[in-house]
Amino acid sequence: MSPTITSTHPAVFLLVGIPGLEHLHVWISIPFCSAYTLALLGNCTLFFIIQGDAGLHEPINLFLAMLAAIDSGFSSSTVPKMLAIFWFRDREINFYACLVQTFFLHSFSIMESAVLLAMAFDRYMAICKPLHYSTILTRPLITKISLAAVTWAVTLMTPLPFLLRRFHYCRGPVIAHCYCEHMAVVRLACGDPCFNNIYGIAVAMFIGAFNLLFFASQEARYKAFGTCVSHIGAVLTFYTPPVMSSVMHQVARQTAPHVHILLANFYLLFPPVGNPIIYGVKTKQIHERVLRLFLRKDV
Numbered sequence: 001m002s003p004t005i006t007s008t009h010p011a012v013f014l015l016v017g018i019p020g021l022e023h024l025h026v027w028i029s030i031p032f033c034s035a036y037t038l039a040l041l042g043n044c045t046l047f048f049i050i051q052g053d054a055g056l057h058e059p060i061n062l063f064l065a066m067l068a069a070i071d072s073g074f075s076s077s078t079v080p081k082m083l084a085i086f087w088f089r090d091r092e093i094n095f096y097a098c099l100v101q102t103f104f105l106h107s108f109s110i111m112e113s114a115v116l117l118a119m120a121f122d123r124y125m126a127i128c129k130p131l132h133y134s135t136i137l138t139r140p141l142i143t144k145i146s147l148a149a150v151t152w153a154v155t156l157m158t159p160l161p162f163l164l165r166r167f168h169y170c171r172g173p174v175i176a177h178c179y180c181e182h183m184a185v186v187r188l189a190c191g192d193p194c195f196n197n198i199y200g201i202a203v204a205m206f207i208g209a210f211n212l213l214f215f216a217s218q219e220a221r222y223k224a225f226g227t228c229v230s231h232i233g234a235v236l237t238f239y240t241p242p243v244m245s246s247v248m249h250q251v252a253r254q255t256a257p258h259v260h261i262l263l264a265n266f267y268l269l270f271p272p273v274g275n276p277i278i279y280g281v282k283t284k285q286i287h288e289r290v291l292r293l294f295l296r297k298d299v
Helices: 022-052 061-078 077-088 095-126 129-134 140-157 159-165 182-186 196-215 218-227 230-252 257-282 285-296
Strands: 013-014 092-094
Touching: 013 095, 022 061, 022 077, 022 257, 022 285, 061 077, 061 095, 061 140, 061 257, 061 285, 077 257, 092 095, 092 196, 095 129, 095 159, 095 182, 140 159, 159 182, 159 196, 182 196
Parallel strands: none
Antiparallel strands: 013 092
């Protein structure tokens, strides 16, 4: 049954999946489902190990538990629906559910950026100001940082659904994507998308500039580079896929649509899969707890 159109927006959108590769959806779902399962297993294990062991309640580990929770929400905001498209051809998504998905997708992304910044601050204090570390990074401050990350993301992303709702969607209900990504939805609107484009770019630049300000100190840069290998790896894991996708959109406009969408999907799963591996391997205490959990033997 085709979706009914109201005077302003369709009752439902139709998600195509990966345009041009519809005949391969079942096969494509195998690595995506495997990666999603690994992401949930790794992040839930990390979260519950840290929360359940008082010996791991150091600031950096508490930030890592936040990161694990955010990564689980980040991938879960889109991947289940994506797999429904691949497996059952369940392409319909309610208009308001689409706006909610867009809100959570971008909110979790901003939260992750904020937590990565908090973890960078933790490493800076541990390396450059070790005598003040325990007196500054207290449990109340960590709680305030976590609340600030959520508030920051919600504040920046709350206007987004309203900006999308104001459009008249006269170009049909078909979204050439696996999920309700902001610009993929905007392309269906007949109104002037200039403000949405400016808002999206402004938010991205503001977040990037704010994060880079922390690394303005040469002391922080040089001392952190040689010590914080795991954190640098997590930052590269988080920021490399969207940067690659953005560059391809700008310099390779003739690239097949499925290339951009595969890159966008890669961005959804690469950080949630990579972060537990990066920190689980590099953090000795967590590494030992994970091995003890999965390799426990009766003596």
